[in-house]
Amino acid sequence: MKIEICKKNFIRNGCLAVAGILFLLFLYNLNQIEKESFYDTEGRxxxxxKVVEIIEDNETEGGNYIGSQTVMISILSGEFKGELLEANSSSSFLYGTHCEVGKKVIAIVSESNGTFVASIYSVDRAAMIYLIIGIFMLTIILIGGKKGLASVVGLGFTIICILFLFLPLIYRGVSPILAAVVVTLITTCVTMYLIGGWSVKTFASTTGTVIGVIIAGVCAILFSKMTQITGYNVSDIEDLIYVGEKTSIQIGQLMFAGILIAALGAVMDVAMSIASTILEINEKNQTLTRKELFRSGMNVGKDMMGTMSNTLILAFTGGSINTLVFIYAYNYQYxxxxxxHSIGIEIIQGIASSMGVILTVPCVSLITCMLVKRKEMHREVQK
Structure with missing residues (x-):
């Protein structure tokens, strides 16, 4: 018996390894793209x-910064490494920074016919960002153990899929909605497998997640038709239209693809929680019927509906906080x-995602109950 189990595990792991290698090769070929040039960056x-000298400061007697600084910087990377260049640094909120001797920065260096022009782009904050990410991952692993490690791997895989699968697909002209569905399916299967292994819980939660995300997408499209809001009503539409004219990206579908991806995390969380709860209840008391297990799943899901829907609404609200401040400060009329358009889009995004979460609860509860009891009946027949 043990030999058969080991053999099955070996075959399964071998198939997964082959699938992983093929997937990586596919991603490599997919990302061999010659991107369209939107502006000339040659020599930039x-x-x-690193700032080594302040040549001319812009600090006034009152402690304010007016205009820009002139500083001397030492280049630490790239083909100009080791060069000393004079650079300007603006004190604006978006670009530049107030330089001090020893401060590490990111500089824009342009070369033309042997002449160099340099300016300060921003503080070099990459190391701190990596540190924050490292603290986050370490916290997950320390608290979650093996499950936490699996969660970190799953998160990394999701990021890879978005950067190296979703974006190249839509750049090549694939429908953003279809690309979002593909990414949702792949990331859900991998993440759920890493967390739950090859089990009823994994299958039920994966199926429920895919159903919930599709429901969110359908609701978003339906709501947009009802409100006559399209993917062309977003704030950056002028820039996006220009990108769409130069590439094969289907701009009008980006908003809906974003809703699918945004809903994925919350729906996945609810689906796994419901499936895990039902399986745990059934393990403690296997005399419960499908109907009773379904009710238990629904009871847990009802508590999660409110919190997860609230989480989604607050997340989308947080993303549009600047708009809300303008509305309040300028006293817009009802x-x-x-x-x-911005308010309508936020409402559609929040409610569509919440609909996906809410309807995932009965779907996962039903699927899990059916699979659990079918597995028990199969075991009894084998006995």
Whole structure:
């Protein structure tokens, strides 16, 4: 018996390894793209640098910063590494920084006919960002153990799929909605398998997640038709249209693809929680019927509906906080507020995602109950 189990595990792991290698090869070929050039960047480089001297400061007697600084920087990376260059640093909120001797920055260095022009782009904050990510991952692993490690791997895989699968697909002209569905399916299967292994819980939660995300997408499309809001009503549409004209990206579908991806995390969380709860209850008391297990799953799901829906609404609200501040400060009228494209889009995104979460609960509860009891009946027949 043990030999057969080991043999099955070996075959399964071998198939997964082959599938993983094929997937990586597919991603490599997919990302062999010659991107369209939107502006001339020849001779322009973003490099790491260190401020070695303040040539001309812009601090006033009152402690304010006006205009820009002139500083001397030492290039720390790129083809100009080791060079000393004079650079300007603006004190604006978006670009530049107030330089001090020894401060590490990112500089823009341009070369033309042997002449160098440098300016400070921002503080070099990459190391701190990596540190924050490292603290986050370490916390998950320390608290979650093996499950935490699996979660970190699953998160990394999701990021890879978004950067190296979703974006190249839509750049090549694939429908963003279809690409989002593909990414949702792949990331859900991999993440659920890493967390739950090859089990009823994994299958039920994966199926429920895919159903929930599709429901969210359908609701988003339906709501957009009802409100006559399209993917062309987003705030950056002028820039996006220009990108769409130069590439094969289907701009009008990006909003709906974003809703699918945004809903994935919350739906996945609910699906796994419901499936795990039902399986745990059944393990403690196997005399419960399918109907009783379904009710237990629904009871747990009802508590999660409110919190997860609230989480999604707050997440989308947080993303549009600047708009809300403008509305409040400028005292917009009711009819003006309710018919702003940005407000309508946020409402559609929040409610569509919440609908996916809510309807995932009965779907996962039903699927899990059916699979659990079918497995028990199969075992009894074998005995």
């Amino acid at each position: 480089n973003f490099v790491k640098a 009819n003006q507020v309710m018919n702003l």
